[in-house]
Amino acid sequence: EDQVTQSPEALRLQEGESSSLNCSYTVSGLRGLFWYRQDPGKGPEFLFTLYSAGEEKEKERLKATLTKKESFLHITAPKPEDSATYLCAVQADAGNNRKLIWGLGTSLAVNP
Amino acid sequence: ETGVTQSPTHLIKTRGQQVTLRCSSQSGHNTVSWYQQALGQGPQFIFQYYREEENGRGNFPPRFSGLQFPNYSSELNVNALELDDSALYLCASMPGRSANEQFFGPGTRLTVL
Numbered sequence: 001e002d003q004v005t006q007s008p009e010a011l012r013l014q015e016g017e018s019s020s021l022n023c024s025y026t027v028s029g030l031r032g033l034f035w036y037r038q039d040p041g042k043g044p045e046f047l048f049t050l051y052s053a054g055e056e057k058e059k060e061r062l063k064a065t066l067t068k069k070e071s072f073l074h075i076t077a078p079k080p081e082d083s084a085t086y087l088c089a090v091q092a093d094a095g096n097n098r099k100l101i102w103g104l105g106t107s108l109a110v111n112p
Numbered sequence: 113e114t115g116v117t118q119s120p121t122h123l124i125k126t127r128g129q130q131v132t133l134r135c136s137s138q139s140g141h142n143t144v145s146w147y148q149q150a151l152g153q154g155p156q157f158i159f160q161y162y163r164e165e166e167n168g169r170g171n172f173p174p175r176f177s178g179l180q181f182p183n184y185s186s187e188l189n190v191n192a193l194e195l196d197d198s199a200l201y202l203c204a205s206m207p208g209r210s211a212n213e214q215f216f217g218p219g220t221r222l223t224v225l
Contacts, residue, residue, distance in 0.1 A: 002152075034211045043116075043202050043216030044155070060162030082185055091212060099168055100145075102216065 002027040002038030002092050006103035013110050016077045021106045024070040031091040033071050034100065035064050038085045046072075047086075078110045116141075116205050116217035125193050133188040133220045137202030143167070143209045144176060144186040147202040149219070155202055156219045161186055161207040190222075198224045 007022045018058065032051050036044035048057045050066040057064050061082065063074040073086055085107045089100040117136045125131050137144050143162045147155035157170035161180035175191040184205075190197060200221050204214035 002204065034213070036216075041200070041219070041221065043118075043204075043219045046213055046215060049212055082180070089154070098159050099160070100155075102156070104154050 002090070002101050004088055004090055004101050004103040006086075006088050006106050008103070008106060010107045012106070013075075015072070015079055015110055015112050018074070018076045018078070020075070021073040021086055021108070022070060023066045023073070023103055025088075025090045025101075026069075027090050027092045027101065029092055033066055033075055034091070035062075035071070036087040036089065038087055038105070040085075043089055061105055076107070078108075080110045080112050083108055083110045115182055116215055117149045118203050118217040118220050120220060121218070122221045122223075124166055124225065126225050127193055127195060129193050129224075130185075130189065130224060131193060133190075133201050133203075133222070135186045135188070135205075137184045137186065137203075137205035141205035141207050141215070142184050143206040144180055144184065145204045145206075145214060146186070146188045147204065148172070148197075149200040149202055151199075158188065160209070163197060167209055193224045195224050198222060 004025045013060040035047040038044045053068045061076050065072050085105040087105045088103045145160040146158040149155040158172050159169040160167045164180045177189045180186045189204045200219045202219045203217045
């Protein structure tokens with residue numbers, strides 16, 4: 001069964017304290033792995049797409065990496081405005097239906 | 113460029129009632145997906161519409177139905193509301209069914225009493 005697991009469930013950091021979030025997946029025919037940021041009561045905001053093992057993408061203080069079994073979202077020197085829930089989703093090969101399978105998210109709190 | 117919009121923002125219904133949620137896709141996007149997100153959970157795929165036709169469905173009962181219009185806006189209809197239907201309903205649009213990135217609207221918070 002296709003599955004996405006994120007860890008930790010919650011993470012509290014001091015401003016400037018770098019860390020990583022994990023997304024492990026089991027899926028047949030990975031088409032892509034996506035990272036989204038979600039603020040409370042709002043829709044997810046797209047961050048990155050990764051397609052193949054070894055791929056890396058960066059945006060400001062965030063860097064996403066991908067292996068054959070998991071992805072990491074590295075947060076370097078976080079600021080309080082980085083506080084949010086970070087969601088990982090994978091797109092399996094299901095014909096023309098670009099269905100996303102989501103993890104439960106990691107709730108990140110960055111203290112000033 | 114206008115992003116994805118949804119209406120209403122919040123909605124309160126009672127058990128057994130029916131509800132219609134609306135979504136306007138981002139300009140140039142012809143594919144819309146609907147998701148249900150319960151509190152503390154990841155989004156769950158309900159269905160996807162591509163050029164006015166259903167293009168895939170998740171594990172939701174038939175009382176969840178949808179439409180897509182010629183301008184690619186979309187509706188999600190839920191009949192015979194149950195307490196467990198209380199959730200944030202998200203609409204996401206894409207420039208084509210082969211596209212990968214999905215762009216989400218702000219969601220509609222539905223509360224069923």
